[in-house]
Amino acid sequence: xxxxxxxxxxxxxxxxxxLESDAEGINxxxxxxxxEDIAEIFWDLEPDESKFLIKVIDxxxxxxxxxxxxxxxxxxxxxxxxxxxxxxxxVAYLDSDDSVDILNLLPTQKAEEVLSHIxxxxxxxxxxxxxxxxxxxxxxxxxxxxxxxRHNWTVSQCVEEIRKQAEEVQSVHTVYVVDAKNVLVGxxxxxxxxxxxxxxxxIEITNTEVISVNAYATGEEVARLMSKYDLIxxxxxxxxxxxxxxxxxDDVVDFIKExxxxxxxxQAGLSENVESDDKVLILSRARLPWLMIGLIGGxxxxxxxxxxxxxxxxxxxxxxxxxxxAAMGGNAGVQSSAIIVQGLANxxxxxxxxxxxxxxxxxxxxxxxxACSAILLLFNVVLGHGYDLSMVVSLALITVIIFASLLxxxxxxxxxxxxxxxxxxxxxxxxxxxxxxxxGVYFLLGRMLxxxx
Amino acid sequence: xxxxxxxxxxxxxxxxxxLESDAEGINxxxxxxxxEDIAEIFWDLEPDESKFLIKVIDxxxxxxxxxxxxxxxxxxxxxxxxxxxxxxxxVAYLDSDDSVDILNLLPTQKAEEVLSHIxxxxxxxxxxxxxxxxxxxxxxxxxxxxxxxRHNWTVSQCVEEIRKQAEEVQSVHTVYVVDAKNVLVGxxxxxxxxxxxxxxxxIEITNTEVISVNAYATGEEVARLMSKYDLIxxxxxxxxxxxxxxxxxDDVVDFIKExxxxxxxxQAGLSENVESDDKVLILSRARLPWLMIGLIGGxxxxxxxxxxxxxxxxxxxxxxxxxxxAAMGGNAGVQSSAIIVQGLANxxxxxxxxxxxxxxxxxxxxxxxxACSAILLLFNVVLGHGYDLSMVVSLALITVIIFASLLxxxxxxxxxxxxxxxxxxxxxxxxxxxxxxxxGVYFLLGRMLxxxx
Numbered sequence: 001x002x003x004x005x006x007x008x009x010x011x012x013x014x015x016x017x018x019l020e021s022d023a024e025g026i027n028x029x030x031x032x033x034x035x036e037d038i039a040e041i042f043w044d045l046e047p048d049e050s051k052f053l054i055k056v057i058d059x060x061x062x063x064x065x066x067x068x069x070x071x072x073x074x075x076x077x078x079x080x081x082x083x084x085x086x087x088x089x090x091v092a093y094l095d096s097d098d099s100v101d102i103l104n105l106l107p108t109q110k111a112e113e114v115l116s117h118i119x120x121x122x123x124x125x126x127x128x129x130x131x132x133x134x135x136x137x138x139x140x141x142x143x144x145x146x147x148x149x150r151h152n153w154t155v156s157q158c159v160e161e162i163r164k165q166a167e168e169v170q171s172v173h174t175v176y177v178v179d180a181k182n183v184l185v186g187x188x189x190x191x192x193x194x195x196x197x198x199x200x201x202x203i204e205i206t207n208t209e210v211i212s213v214n215a216y217a218t219g220e221e222v223a224r225l226m227s228k229y230d231l232i233x234x235x236x237x238x239x240x241x242x243x244x245x246x247x248x249x250d251d252v253v254d255f256i257k258e259x260x261x262x263x264x265x266x267q268a269g270l271s272e273n274v275e276s277d278d279k280v281l282i283l284s285r286a287r288l289p290w291l292m293i294g295l296i297g298g299x300x301x302x303x304x305x306x307x308x309x310x311x312x313x314x315x316x317x318x319x320x321x322x323x324x325x326a327a328m329g330g331n332a333g334v335q336s337s338a339i340i341v342q343g344l345a346n347x348x349x350x351x352x353x354x355x356x357x358x359x360x361x362x363x364x365x366x367x368x369x370x371a372c373s374a375i376l377l378l379f380n381v382v383l384g385h386g387y388d389l390s391m392v393v394s395l396a397l398i399t400v401i402i403f404a405s406l407l408x409x410x411x412x413x414x415x416x417x418x419x420x421x422x423x424x425x426x427x428x429x430x431x432x433x434x435x436x437x438x439x440g441v442y443f444l445l446g447r448m449l450x451x452x453x
Numbered sequence: 454x455x456x457x458x459x460x461x462x463x464x465x466x467x468x469x470x471x472l473e474s475d476a477e478g479i480n481x482x483x484x485x486x487x488x489e490d491i492a493e494i495f496w497d498l499e500p501d502e503s504k505f506l507i508k509v510i511d512x513x514x515x516x517x518x519x520x521x522x523x524x525x526x527x528x529x530x531x532x533x534x535x536x537x538x539x540x541x542x543x544v545a546y547l548d549s550d551d552s553v554d555i556l557n558l559l560p561t562q563k564a565e566e567v568l569s570h571i572x573x574x575x576x577x578x579x580x581x582x583x584x585x586x587x588x589x590x591x592x593x594x595x596x597x598x599x600x601x602x603r604h605n606w607t608v609s610q611c612v613e614e615i616r617k618q619a620e621e622v623q624s625v626h627t628v629y630v631v632d633a634k635n636v637l638v639g640x641x642x643x644x645x646x647x648x649x650x651x652x653x654x655x656i657e658i659t660n661t662e663v664i665s666v667n668a669y670a671t672g673e674e675v676a677r678l679m680s681k682y683d684l685i686x687x688x689x690x691x692x693x694x695x696x697x698x699x700x701x702x703d704d705v706v707d708f709i710k711e712x713x714x715x716x717x718x719x720q721a722g723l724s725e726n727v728e729s730d731d732k733v734l735i736l737s738r739a740r741l742p743w744l745m746i747g748l749i750g751g752x753x754x755x756x757x758x759x760x761x762x763x764x765x766x767x768x769x770x771x772x773x774x775x776x777x778x779a780a781m782g783g784n785a786g787v788q789s790s791a792i793i794v795q796g797l798a799n800x801x802x803x804x805x806x807x808x809x810x811x812x813x814x815x816x817x818x819x820x821x822x823x824a825c826s827a828i829l830l831l832f833n834v835v836l837g838h839g840y841d842l843s844m845v846v847s848l849a850l851i852t853v854i855i856f857a858s859l860l861x862x863x864x865x866x867x868x869x870x871x872x873x874x875x876x877x878x879x880x881x882x883x884x885x886x887x888x889x890x891x892x893g894v895y896f897l898l899g900r901m902l903x904x905x906x
């Protein structure tokens with residue numbers, strides 16, 4: 001039973017060996033470590049140490065390590081490699097989907113150079129074709145390596161084919177059955193191949209009710225299908241239903257995580273996928289755009305409030321409650337939009353009809369608004385703020401909570417129709433808008449109900 | 454090739470058949486539909502229609518449909534079932550993990566009654582044992598059904614065992630190898646069983662470097678291991694390393710999605726997993742707690758600002774910039790905490806040392822604070838607000854952005870040490886705190902720098 005040991009220990013053990021260029025010692029040390037664990041220590045290595053380490057590790061393991069590196073580390077590493085080194089030492093040993101991921105990281109010219117250095121012409125052609133797909137659609141997620149058999153073969157012919165391909169296709173979950181024109185007929189499970197007599201015809205154990213995706217299906221659609229139907233792999237077909245690849249669940253798990261991360265980032269007002277280990281300027285750049293939006297909203301608020309300068313100087317207490325009105329609008333709006341955004345993302349939103357949703361949202365926010373403003377009223381009366389002002393504050397609070405909730409419900413639905421990521425509506429955008437509107441409502445109510453104060 | 458057809462069409466076709474109690478017609482109609490798609494229409498059926506439909510569908514398909522139902526629908530459905538019906542018509546046909554999920558939905562007494570009605574004593578005992586595990590740890594995610602073989606068997610004995618178990622274990626991905634004491638020795642892939650001669654010893658093709666989890670490992674840990682090492686299944690062992698179950702990736706995909714949803718909800722200030730189709734009171738209850746926290750923060754703000762009543766009445770313009778200072782503090786704080794929370798969730802945070810993170814965060818927020826406050830200063834000077842006030846506003850903005858960023862960085866790290874979900878720090882909690890602190894800084898700076906105004 002091998003349990004991942006601490007990365008620090010491994011780093012301490014390997015650094016002196018790297019310094020002494022002790023290739024044998026390194027391989028001896030790494031024998032008992034998984035590629036995924038070895039990949040972790042690259043965060044703490046210098047580029048030339050990384051390159052040296054990859055060079056001395058046994059080829060097959062080295063390629064597994066490269067495959068397991070974080071994209072950022074891969075990018076740094078490959079800067080130290082020539083195109084022909086990448087072609088001969090890396091891409092030649094990888095599955096097509098991993099190779100394409102790496103080619104996508106390289107500058108276009110270098111990627112083309114790598115392709116020209118690949119000996120296996122067919123493989124190079126395959127990779128070039130796969131590079132045409134964006135990396136968030138089925139064609140960009142798929143691998144070309146799969147076991148395919150003809151529908152008129154026997155089970156023993158299938159076993160022969162598996163044997164032939166066994167080297168190239170590492171983990172076999174499903175065998176794909178195609179006709180003479182390569183059109184997908186169905187799938188056969190390895191279990192049925194094990195349990196069926198060698199001379200039987202494969203079509204007898206073929207499941208023809210197979211779910212497949214077109215190469216241009218979105219990653220979201222692939223994730224939805226695989227998770228709804230509990231699929232481990234899904235075949236990818238072209239517009240003529242010809243088999244061109246397969247996607248395995250592990251790539252989709254990564255995709256699901258990335259999508260969830262993206263929503264989380266949008267909600268927090270981050271415009272790039274940043275980590276706390278990134279450089280200062282990258283971190284700064286990812287945050288500044290949303291701070292600027294907040295700033296513009298804030299300037300809007302200040303211009304709006306400046307129209308009420310006279311009212312404020314007559315009744316300075318009105319300023320005390322600006323923060324609570326603005327903040328509650330923001331909170332209520334984000335709550336409403338988050339529920340809609342999550343419904344859209346998980347496909348649990350049964351209907352996209354706006355009107356019934358608004359009616360319900362009105363009831364919910366009325367209840368919550370009443371509860372909050374009653375508490376606020378009580379507090380204000382106890383603290384001895386004037387009764388008129390207290391009523392204005394509470395009335396403004398209900399109005400703002402209701403309005404912000406309705407806006408939070410409508411915005412993601414509209415964004416989705418405009419083909420803009422609805423998760424945008426959960427971020428600083430809705431908070432800022434609600435700040436401005438909330439303050440406007442508050443001061444207008446104040447002027448109307450408190451008269452000339 | 455079966456493509457999921459529109460759910461509405463299916464509903465329209467099936468409703469008249471249900472009204473006429475036409476069992477044969479229903480089964481004819483559903484023949485070409487997958488259980489997962491049939492499950493979708495239950496959202497639009499009345500409880501008695503649901504029960505009737507399940508009753509008339511062919512047993513095996515009916516159980517698949519039940520398994521695919523949303524938990525909420527399952528709960529409603531089972532209210533119409535007696536314990537003995539659940540035992541005989543449902544649980545008897547399900548895998549142990551799905552059965553346990555259903556038993557967990559029932560009131561404790563009814564669940565125990567169901568167990569007492571299960572004919573297969575061993576199965577009932579297994580289920581009772583599994584019910585002891587919380588549903589977010591490995592023991593709660595695992596299924597008991599797996600193919601296990603002895604390490605001293607031949608390949609043909611393994612094939613025999615697979616044949617025996619084939620009925621019970623639907624999808625076989627891996628065969629588990631154990632010793633006489635049931636201790637996990639390793640795994641064998643079906644591919645190797647297909648490709649190896651029948652009289653070979655199974656230990657020759659066993660991969661002994663298998664990653665397993667303890668039954669009490671957290672769901673997060675299981676998800677991390679499976680996604681890091683690209684595993685399709687993972688064996689679950691007890692403290693003596695004896696094999697007690699296996700977890701398949703599809704259950705972990707659901708778990709990963711639920712976890713991401715939870716973080717998203719916390720960030721949006723929702724205290725329960727709600728959907729827009731939920732009842733008004735449930736929606737209201739999920740939102741009210743966080744609105745109350747916002748309200749308390751808002752009351753704090755208003756009490757704080759009330760200390761500066763004199764300053765406001767002397768210089769009403771100071772109130773114009775309260776919203777921008779408060780909002781920017783909130784935005785900057787959420788950005789910082791979201792980066793840390795995501796780093797913790799994805800395990801990409803290389804170190805938990807607070808000091809270097811704070812130093813970096815200081816630099817990032819200084820840059821962003823300078824940029825924002827320079828723009829604000831320019832704007833204020835152009836609009837002819839007094840130079841002194843403009844300087845105070847800009848100074849307050851830098852201070853608040855820096856302070857909020859540092860607080861946003863520290864809070865999730867502290868929450869994690871206290872074993873509280875760090876995602877709490879991205880929600881209304883941090884926004885509210887930053888509102889209050891931001892306004893305090895602003896007014897204090899104003900009083901200090903503008904003197905008696």
